[in-house]
Amino acid sequence: MTTSTRFQILVCDGPSCGLCLNSEALLEHLEQRIAASDSLRDRVTAINLTCFGRCDDGPNIMVRPLAEGEDGDCEPDIDAIEGVRGLYLGMDTERIDRVLREHCEGGQPIEDWVEEY
Ligand code: FES
Numbered sequence: 001m002t003t004s005t006r007f008q009i010l011v012c013d014g015p016s017c018g019l020c021l022n023s024e025a026l027l028e029h030l031e032q033r034i035a036a037s038d039s040l041r042d043r044v045t046a047i048n049l050t051c052f053g054r055c056d057d058g059p060n061i062m063v064r065p066l067a068e069g070e071d072g073d074c075e076p077d078i079d080a081i082e083g084v085r086g087l088y089l090g091m092d093t094e095r096i097d098r099v100l101r102e103h104c105e106g107g108q109p110i111e112d113w114v115e116e117y
Pocket residue numbers: 012013014015016017018050051052053054055056058059060
């Protein structure tokens with residue numbers, strides 16, 4: 001079962017995740033996976049956000065549901081991500097594929113991995 005929820009995926013490009021841990025490669029991987037998927041292409045957007053404050057645990061991403069009419073290409077205010085249970089730490093391409101499958105397609109956060117911001 002595929003969810004109809006629209007999601008924005010925020011990929012940290014802060015100094016640790018970005019410069020030291022090359023999160024840019026994760027964003028490119030996400031963009032390729034999303035573009036190649038009929039079920040993700042029109043619902044899921046991935047952009048950068050600078051620093052979740054969990055720099056020692058990176059590279060980090062957040063999956064957040066988009067509000068009705070909200071533009072997924074716009075960086076959200078901090079208020080919009082506070083309290084969101086969608087923070088995933090220590091990501092790599094395999095973990096990202098599972099997040100796309102279970103959270104973004106299936107609509108179910110991965111309970112063993114996800115944290116609240
Ligand atoms: S640099 Fe990624 S959480 Fe701070």
